[in-house]
Amino acid sequence: xxxxxxxxxxxxxxxxxxxxxxCNPISGHATLxxxxxxxxxxxxxxxxxxxxxxxxxxxxxxxRFSAExxxxxxxxxxxxxxxxxxxxxxxxxxxxxxDNSPLHFGxxxxxxxx
Amino acid sequence: AQSxxxxxxxxxxxxxxxxxxxxxxxxxxxxxxFWYVQHPNKGLQLLLKYTSAATLVKGINGFEAExxxxxxxxHLTKPSAHMSDAAExxxxxxxxxGGFKTIFGAGxxxxxxx
Numbered sequence: 001x002x003x004x005x006x007x008x009x010x011x012x013x014x015x016x017x018x019x020x021x022x023c024n025p026i027s028g029h030a031t032l033x034x035x036x037x038x039x040x041x042x043x044x045x046x047x048x049x050x051x052x053x054x055x056x057x058x059x060x061x062x063x064r065f066s067a068e069x070x071x072x073x074x075x076x077x078x079x080x081x082x083x084x085x086x087x088x089x090x091x092x093x094x095x096x097x098x099d100n101s102p103l104h105f106g107x108x109x110x111x112x113x114x
Numbered sequence: 115a116q117s118x119x120x121x122x123x124x125x126x127x128x129x130x131x132x133x134x135x136x137x138x139x140x141x142x143x144x145x146x147x148f149w150y151v152q153h154p155n156k157g158l159q160l161l162l163k164y165t166s167a168a169t170l171v172k173g174i175n176g177f178e179a180e181x182x183x184x185x186x187x188x189h190l191t192k193p194s195a196h197m198s199d200a201a202e203x204x205x206x207x208x209x210x211x212g213g214f215k216t217i218f219g220a221g222x223x224x225x226x227x228x
Contacts, residue, residue: 045205
């Protein structure tokens with residue numbers, strides 16, 4: 001089966017600019033996650049979707065971050081405006097969602113904010 | 115509320131010697147526990163998963179972990195380290211609170227000396 005696809009692979013922007021990341025999960029996976037991994041730290045959950053509904057966005061900085069999964073398949077994460085501290089790898093993951101199945105991760109997008 | 119603590123940020127072993135990466139967790143429910151590995155510039159990969167069956171779980175590449183409820187621990191071990199085991203390892207707890215919530219530990223970087 002095809003894995004979780006993410007793009008772009010790398011992105012460099014200046015602070016106060018906007019950026020968007022795209023994720024296409026494994027076919028049939030109902031649950032989609034966005035994680036932020038700052039260098040030297042473990043992944044931190046930003047938002048979790050079940051189909052096209054939000055299950056958990058308690059750690060999403062909603063003043064600047066937004067995410068959507070309109071048709072319950074692919075998803076977009078946006079940052080506007082970006083800050084220096086947003087420099088990180090943004091990971092997308094998916095799983096079946098019906099049980100506690102393991103997460104399948106994409107390769108991530110490495111964001112550098114200058 | 116769930117949490118996970120990886121007791122060592124760095125572990126260094128010699129090739130051919132045993133590996134022990136320590137993880138403690140807390141959970142209000144019966145959690146599922148996972149170990150993931152992240153090689154440099156690679157995506158996160160599942161090593162093994164505990165869901166409430168056998169307390170000793172075998173994973174890929176010779177790794178195994180033992181679930182000890184009385185100690186709230188889920189330590190990862192391998193009898194003999196290989197150079198290719200050098201990577202970052204994450205302990206993960208997931209519990210069903212009306213939707214599965216997954217939390218990552220901060221990670222343990224494993225160094226393997228020749």
